[in-house]
Amino acid sequence: MPSGFDLAVLCKEKGNTAFKNEDYQTARSLYTHALSIDPVNEIYPLNRAMANLKLERWSEAEIDCTATLKISPGHLKAIFRRVVARRELGKYKQANEDLDLFINGAGDRLLAAQARESLSKYPVEDIDISPLTTPDPTDHLADEFRVIHLAEEGTPFAIRESNTQRGCCAFATKKIRRGDLILSEKPVVIVTTETSTVKLKELAIQSELRGLSPTHLNSFLHLSNGHADCSCFPGQRATGIFATNSFALTDDQSGIGLTGCRFNHSCSPNARFSFNPTTGHFRIFALSDILVGEEICVAYLSSRMLYGQTRQHRQGLLHSRYHFTCSCSVCSLPNAEMTLSDSRRVKVNKLWEKVPMFPPNQTIQRLNTIVQSINLLKEEGYAADYDDFTNDAAIICAYHSDYESSKYWAKLTYETRVAEFGKDSPRAAEVRGTYLNPKSFSMAGTGRVQRFSHIRL
């Protein structure tokens, strides 16, 4: 497992950097990651012992020193660090025994004399100052995990562990309105996906990880890994984490936003993520009004794959791509409601295919089909992608020289895109011109003149 070994070494090196910067919490966590990848290297528990001493986590420091000594008996640094930990724990007898071991092992007169001198300051018998709680040696990550999940000030959400199988979730902490910007962040790990083999991708991810700050590497390694138990990327923890949490940024790039990737998927999402190539930010906008305490979910599948497919089909896609069984509010509907939901979505999909097939002399039917589709989506509680239909309506009205109707539909398209992707997004910019001037549609005014003002949503 050479690459697993690399990651452990990287964690140790970044941990050392954090330690030098006096960020002992991050250092401790990175040594824990290193240890979880390579549990037989004595340096990792030894370094973590030092971080634990700095954090005054004496019991854990003692446990780490003992672990080091199991792997490497007689390791002097481990013995000395355990002396410090045991003294602080009031285990003077054991501390003094360790100190004797250290002095004997050190074989250095000056060092031995200094150690003996410090020994004289401590009682020989134990006194009872045991810690208030006995640390669970398996729970090393608990504290860092909590730190990561503190909501940043000013954000309208918090990431919290849920009691569902969805793990961490984003919950609204303030009332959010449709079109509100929920999150904007720079992705930290960006990989070119075009023609990449798994091996190339793996190397690219490793190279990105090398460039991360200790804090970011630590956060990355805390992300969920849907590939921990499958054979997709054997022994490649970083690749598994990347595959679980990355989103397409552009046609040939994927990336991870360390906070954005904590938002779970829903088949009727109330938020939408997008990437703004101009600013280089990942953004999440609200698709509907969201109440305090409500979970904020985005969609991992795009438009028709989502609103036009049955639960079975969506679950199949999500499972093959991301290895999870969707438990969103739509997929958890009782049978009867599920059947209704499925039939609505299948119908919308059929209507979507039908819309462009109407000949020019059936534009009224075409517009009515568009209205019917959007109403079905609304009935389904699906609040996105109406522009898949409204843009078509704007074009066909302009074709028949009904610029008032065209503007009505183009405005809906523009407003949808502003709300879902932001006013400054390329998606909104794309339709702004035709909204302001429907005559600028390429086929405008080339069909039979007709009025459609009676067909509205």
Ligand SMILES: C[S@@+](CC[C@H](N)C(=O)[O-])C[C@H]1O[C@@H](n2cnc3c(N)ncnc32)[C@H](O)[C@@H]1O
């Ligand atoms: C990008 S992460 C999202 C954040 C994740 N919940 C966490 O704890 O960090 C994707 C993982 O979240 C879980 N997840 C997201 N949406 C889900 C859903 N609708 N149903 C079940 N699990 C979901 C799956 O384990 C998936 O692999």
